[in-house]
Amino acid sequence: MSMSSGPTPAPSTAGDPPPLLSLRNIDKSFGAVHVLRSVDLDVYAGQVTALVGDNGAGKSTLIKGVAGIYSFDSGDYLFEGQPVVVHDPKAANALGIEVVYQDLALCDNLDVVHNMFLGREEKRGITLDEDDMESRARKTLDGLSVRTLKSVRQKVSSLSGGQRQTVAIARAVLWNSKLVILDEPTAALGVAQTEQVLNLVRRLADNGLGVILISHNMNDVMQVADNIAALYLGQMAAQVKAKDVSHGQIVELITSGRSGDLGLHPQQTGASA
Amino acid sequence: MSTTTTDAPDRVQPEDEGLAQAFRDYVQRLRGGQLGSLPAALGLIVLVLFFTALQGSTFFSAFNLANLLSQGAMIIVLAMGLVFVLLLGEIDLSAGYAAGTCAAVLGVGLTQKGWSLPLSLAACIVTGVVIGVVIGLLVARLGAPSFVVTLSMFLALQGLMLLIIGSGGTIPIDDTTILAIQNNNLSPLGGWILFVIVIVGYALVTGLRMQRRRAGGLTAEAPSVWLFKVVSIGVLYGLATFFLNQERSRNPELTSIKGVPYIVPIILVLLVVLSFILGRTAFGRHVYAVGGNAEAARRAGISVRGVKIACFIACSTMAAVAGILFASRDNSISPSTGGSTTLLYAVAAAVIGGTSLFGGVGKVSDAVIGGLVVAVIANGLPLITQEAGIQFIVTGGVLLVAATVDALSRKRAVAS
Numbered sequence: 156m157s158m159s160s161g162p163t164p165a166p167s168t169a170g171d172p173p174p175l176l177s178l179r180n181i182d183k184s185f186g187a188v189h190v191l192r193s194v195d196l197d198v199y200a201g202q203v204t205a206l207v208g209d210n211g212a213g214k215s216t217l218i219k220g221v222a223g224i225y226s227f228d229s230g231d232y233l234f235e236g237q238p239v240v241v242h243d244p245k246a247a248n249a250l251g252i253e254v255v256y257q258d259l260a261l262c263d264n265l266d267v268v269h270n271m272f273l274g275r276e277e278k279r280g281i282t283l284d285e286d287d288m289e290s291r292a293r294k295t296l297d298g299l300s301v302r303t304l305k306s307v308r309q310k311v312s313s314l315s316g317g318q319r320q321t322v323a324i325a326r327a328v329l330w331n332s333k334l335v336i337l338d339e340p341t342a343a344l345g346v347a348q349t350e351q352v353l354n355l356v357r358r359l360a361d362n363g364l365g366v367i368l369i370s371h372n373m374n375d376v377m378q379v380a381d382n383i384a385a386l387y388l389g390q391m392a393a394q395v396k397a398k399d400v401s402h403g404q405i406v407e408l409i410t411s412g413r414s415g416d417l418g419l420h421p422q423q424t425g426a427s428a
Numbered sequence: 429m430s431t432t433t434t435d436a437p438d439r440v441q442p443e444d445e446g447l448a449q450a451f452r453d454y455v456q457r458l459r460g461g462q463l464g465s466l467p468a469a470l471g472l473i474v475l476v477l478f479f480t481a482l483q484g485s486t487f488f489s490a491f492n493l494a495n496l497l498s499q500g501a502m503i504i505v506l507a508m509g510l511v512f513v514l515l516l517g518e519i520d521l522s523a524g525y526a527a528g529t530c531a532a533v534l535g536v537g538l539t540q541k542g543w544s545l546p547l548s549l550a551a552c553i554v555t556g557v558v559i560g561v562v563i564g565l566l567v568a569r570l571g572a573p574s575f576v577v578t579l580s581m582f583l584a585l586q587g588l589m590l591l592i593i594g595s596g597g598t599i600p601i602d603d604t605t606i607l608a609i610q611n612n613n614l615s616p617l618g619g620w621i622l623f624v625i626v627i628v629g630y631a632l633v634t635g636l637r638m639q640r641r642r643a644g645g646l647t648a649e650a651p652s653v654w655l656f657k658v659v660s661i662g663v664l665y666g667l668a669t670f671f672l673n674q675e676r677s678r679n680p681e682l683t684s685i686k687g688v689p690y691i692v693p694i695i696l697v698l699l700v701v702l703s704f705i706l707g708r709t710a711f712g713r714h715v716y717a718v719g720g721n722a723e724a725a726r727r728a729g730i731s732v733r734g735v736k737i738a739c740f741i742a743c744s745t746m747a748a749v750a751g752i753l754f755a756s757r758d759n760s761i762s763p764s765t766g767g768s769t770t771l772l773y774a775v776a777a778a779v780i781g782g783t784s785l786f787g788g789v790g791k792v793s794d795a796v797i798g799g800l801v802v803a804v805i806a807n808g809l810p811l812i813t814q815e816a817g818i819q820f821i822v823t824g825g826v827l828l829v830a831a832t833v834d835a836l837s838r839k840r841a842v843a844s
């Protein structure tokens with residue numbers, strides 16, 4: 156490929172354990188639209204990796220590829236150091252990858268327990284094991300120190316935006332997952348609820364999970380992220396440690412693909428590489 | 429002596445909050461737009477009082493109660509099947525003629541073909557399954573709107589039925605077993621044995637579950653709420669059994685007619701089996717999920733197409749059962765069996781009972797309560813007025829009220 160000498164990702168990860176998820180030279184097109192160009196990404200267990208980028212940069216496409224909703228056209232997908240093939244969501248789930256989608260994908264007409272176990276119900280014989288599901292749901296929520304839910308038997312339609320987000324996140328960690336991906340989890344929330352959800356995201360990483368957080372909100376990113384990966388027009392402009400960069404540098408990476416000596420070379424920021 | 433009152437237990441055992449708390453929770457749910465069967469149950473009581481006040485002895489008699497149950501049975505059974513389809517937010521307009529077509533297969537099998545009863549019944553049910561498979565495949569595979577697919581089936585089945593029945597016009601049914609279904613009764617003792625089985629069974633199943641969940645520290649009904657439900661269902665069902673065990677023959681010296689009609693245990697068995705499928709199995713849970721948010725269900729790995737096809741099969745199969753009831757009640761099958769208002773009454777029954785036309789909300793028991801409401805109207809109005817026009821308008825009005833309640837409660841649920 157013409158981009159073999161492309162940007163080296165994660166320049167300052169020396170001393171870290173090997174990454175949980177590694178993507179190398181990922182390409183993806185929809186027909187004539189080249190959405191992802193030779194993208195590299197590393198995600199570490201116990202860290203929050205923020206994936207930032209302008210609208211249309213390719214963030215959702217990248218994580219949908221990780222989640223098995225799309226397949227990448229080319230590139231390497233390594234999970235726990237092993238090359239893996241993920242062609243459908245079940246395969247991603249089997250690896251321990253869970254996604255909290257932007258629209259949450261909850262059923263309003265079902266209660267919290269039903270939603271958390273949707274599609275993966277616990278059974279005893281042919282009947283649903285409601286007792287086991289309820290206590291496991293309760294335990295997971297307690298483990299995440301969630302205190303905002305009155306009852307796990309409430310219908311989701313009666314929950315606030317923050318509570319719904321909490322249920323969607325709790326569902327993702329119910330399955331001994333290793334990597335949780337959150338697509339814009341705070342986009343629709345008020346200040347207090349955003350705070351709750353960000354705390355929850357932080358606790359996921361503190362519990363040892365790898366977390367990818369997609370966000371538009373720089374304050375959110377600076378507050379919880381350990382690692383920041385900036386996509387620019389389908390290319391990975393840079394992946395850096397959050398403590399090494401300023402708010403302003405991130406914004407520059409998002410808007411122009413480069414900031415000082417970080418990011419893409421000038422000739423790479425054009426539409427064609 | 430009461431200086432240290434700080435032994436707040438770490439794990440709060442759910443205590444008996446009692447009826448008052450249950451009532452408050454219920455009001456809370458009503459406010460949130462989760463009305464359930466409440467309007468229909470209230471409506472049923474009001475209608476019974478209304479017709480009794482106007483036409484006391486004619487309406488509120490053991491004879492008429494039994495007649496009402498047999499009239500309502502087809503509506504209830506059809507509505508039970510429609511609940512599956514309505515839960516998806518789909519519709520099956522062909523269910524009435526599916527019942528007619530399956531009944532025609534039964535009739536032709538028993539008479540012209542000379543098949544045995546089990547074979548004829550099997551052919552009838554298989555016809556229902558096949559109709560469901562065809563509709564399900566068209567809706568789920570092609571993605572054609574169920575309204576259009578089942579409207580075409582409504583016409584096509586009407587034609588198929590004419591072809592099956594042939595030039596004779598009507599097929600008489602004289603098989604005594606088939607006729608017994610809608611015309612014979614349990615003995616009075618049998619009625620009470622059924623009563624004991626149902627009430628003790630209900631009390632045990634719900635009571636043991638409550639105990640187990642309380643012991644496990646899970647959310648559970650309070651014992652007083654459980655007792656209240658068991659007692660009130662017991663009293664209502666006991667009264668109905670007592671009433672139906674009275675002599676209701678016009679001419680008791682000639683023939684004695686008393687006892688709970690066979691159709692009652694038949695409907696109870698269907699109610700238990702279908703409620704179990706919808707409420708206690710993973711498949712049932714997936715039906716609600718697809719109706720609530722099909723995209724979420726798909727992403728959760730649920731086969732949305734499979735669920736849809738299965739629900740259309742359930743609907744048409746229940747239509748076949750309704751077809752058997754038609755054959756039994758009418759002693760014959762004609763090209764109008766399952767036609768006219770049958771389907772509309774069945775849809776009305778499900779919606780009046782509390783099943784939402786928007787999908788995701790409803791229970792099999794809705795079909796029973798709603799079906800009784802429809803049957804009471806269809807049975808009571810002719811006693812007051814012979815004007816068919818008024819009967820149609822009143823029934824239409826009741827359905828409109830139910831649909832409005834459905835739409836308003838959905839709005840509330842979205843807003844809250």
Ligand SMILES: Nc1ncnc2c1ncn2[C@@H]1O[C@H](COP(=O)(O)OP(=O)(O)O)[C@@H](O)[C@H]1O
Nearest residue numbers: 185188190208209210211212213214215216217
């Ligand atoms: N299914 C699709 N078919 C065609 N183009 C798509 C599809 N999904 C995304 N795109 C295009 O890919 C680009 C990146 O989209 P997306 O990944 O959603 O960006 P982001 O999530 O960063 O806002 C956009 O130009 C979008 O129009």
Ligand SMILES: [Mg+2]
Nearest residue numbers: 214215216338
């Ligand atoms: Mg997006």
